[in-house]
Amino acid sequence: ISRQLWWGHRIPAYYCDNCEHIVVAKEKPTVCPECGCTTLQQDPDTLDTWFSSALWPFSTLGWPEETADLKFFYPTNTLVTGWDIIFFWVARMIFSALEQTGEVPFDHVFIHGIVLDENGVKMSKSLGNGIDPLEVIEEYGADALRYALVMDNAPGNNQRYKEDKLKNGSALINKVWNAFRFVMMNLDESLDFNALSFVKDDPAIATEDCWIMSRYNQTVAEVTENLEKFELGIALGKIIDFFWDDFCDWYIEMIKYRLYGDDVDERSSVAAQYTARSILIGALQLLHPFMPFFTTEIYNFLPGIKENDELMLTDWPTFDPELADKDSEKQIGIVMDATRKIRAIRLEMNVPVKRKTPLYVLPDDQVIGEIFLSGAGYLDRLANVSAVELVQSAEAVDDNAVSGVVEGAEFFIPLESLVDFEQEIKRLAKERDKLEADAKRFKGKLSNKNFVEKAPEHVVQAERDRLAGVEDMLTKVIEQLENMEKNLNK
Ligand SMILES: [Zn+2]
Incomplete structure (x- = not known):
């Protein structure tokens, strides 16, 4: 158990200079109990590293003194460590804590994998295949590195170090940054956002507002659930699906016409601003534990947030059953699906961006038909659909029309409208x-x-x-x- 190191707890064994008798004691003895000699030397060796590490849960809090920190923080909640030191460290902390304090030092042990090099080999000093986190942070930022370590990683699984993941992390930051800038540019700073609230029945609130609130709310529930299960990779994936796809790619596109253009409705614009700002803040709160630096930076720029407000100190978002909205999710879901498919057809057929095309829809039922009719505005703005018309059968549409299918409906675009x-x-x-x-x-x-x-x-x-x-x-x-x-x- 002895090690020849300077760093560690020195072995409490004392050797008599005169008769070589060994005394093991908490305090250095003043006289040798065998011969009465008063010169004794402490063993120069230290105890093995894991002996000291075993004291970590309580010695870092001031033990053996009864400090305020020890009273407040001990026992702790969660210990995070790699699987390779479960016996070396975790087991020793538990028996040493039981011995010294009479308590189990933590409720949960979150065991993560270790980072391997790109070829799946454990990183080591002797192989020289390790990476220097400081260099990675210099190039990509600490948030991107944190993203790369969490994304697509399951508890306990080793992962290979891949530079692509750092690039994806940077891309996410850029995406959110651009969305943030768009929202910022369109927020009326004279509004008191903290005095506003989301009222579903307010006519200024549009379907896309209800939809994004509902999607956000659902995301809060799923992220929280996965964090509680220590599924960090899944939780981060859910945040990104929401933030990147729903918010940045769809919601922001959907509200543009309400924020600027020729005929902006003031109340509708305020509702869109309020919703966009609220969702942005909520999404930053969800992303903050994973990517703390840029989320903090963005947060304090938003109007209505005071300079000293800390994103880190805000309450974690909670699921609100009032915000769940199946109708808007169904409508916007169909609009998004149709938009994707119409865009794909246009891309494939090389249709000029500005050319508008009519859309004939054969719905399975009246509800779907209504969704298309009331969604005509979205389809116009997102997919260049000039008009939506319902048909009773496919025969009503010209034979050479290009067709597509979404859940609950078939749609047709006349060929002559796509092609010059x-x-x-x-x-x-x-x-x-x-x-x-x-x-x-x-x-x-x-x-x-x-x-x-x-x-x-x-x-x-x-x-x-x-x-x-x-x-x-x-x-x-x-x-x-x-x-x-x-x-x-x-
Ligand atoms: Zn002696």
Whole structure:
């Protein structure tokens, strides 16, 4: 149990200079009980590190003195450590605490994995495969490092160190920072936000406000539940899904028209500002334990937050059953799904950004139909839908319409609204001419007897394959061209 170190508890054994008798005592003896000699030397060795570490839960609080800290903090709640020192450290703290204080020192032990290098090898000084956290922090920031250590990690599991995760952490900070700047630029600083509240029935409150409040509320419940289970990775994932997708990508897009533009309704604008600010604060509170630095920085910029207010000292958000709103979640859910699919169709068909298209909807029932009709504004702003019209059957829509499916409805977009036929015909004709020229060139080469007879067989075959490929594309282009011409002449 002895170690030759300067750092540690020195072994309380004393050797008599005269008769070499050994005394073990709390205090240094003044005389040797054997020979009466008064010169004794303490053993220069220290106890093993884990002996000292075993005292950690109470000695750090001032034990053996009955300090205020010891009274208040001991026993503690949660000990956090890696699995590799459960026996070395955790077990010793428990029996040493029981011996010295008569109490178990903590209720929970949260055992996390250890960080391995990119190849899955344990980091060590001798292998030189470790990373210097200070260098990582210098490059990516402490918040990004904390993110990388928590994200996608389950309790007890080892994880490989991946630089990509640091980049993802930085990207998240940028995303939230941009959302924060957008909200800041659109908050009317003359408003007393602390005097406002969220009133669901207020006509100024829009469906997207109820939706984001409901989603936020649900996120609070899920994050809290997972934190209590020590599922830190899942909790962080839930916060990011909400913050990044729901808030930054959707809600902010949805409220833009209420904040600026030609016909802003003042009350609707205030409701959107209030909701955006409240959600931003709530999301910062949820993210704070994971990424404390930039969340603190942002928080104190918000109007209505005093300079000395500390995000860290605010109350943890709690689930409010009043905010749960299934109707708005259903409506916005369908709008989002339809928007994603319409955007994908437009992207695939290379539709110019500004071109608007009508949308024909075949709903499963009246409720879904109503959702589409009342969601026409969203679809206009988010997916460039010029008008929403309900149809009774697919036959009511032109055959060449492009279709998609969302939960509870099928939708159609007329082809002519997506495609500029004349321009498409020009493009296809150009493509056809180029392919015809290519085909002619390959045919010329293959009809040259000199080439066909003298070149190696595989070279000739390669030319034949290329000709076949070009002819195949040509057939398709001509077919598309004929289709377009038919559509144009309709
Ligand atoms: Zn002696």
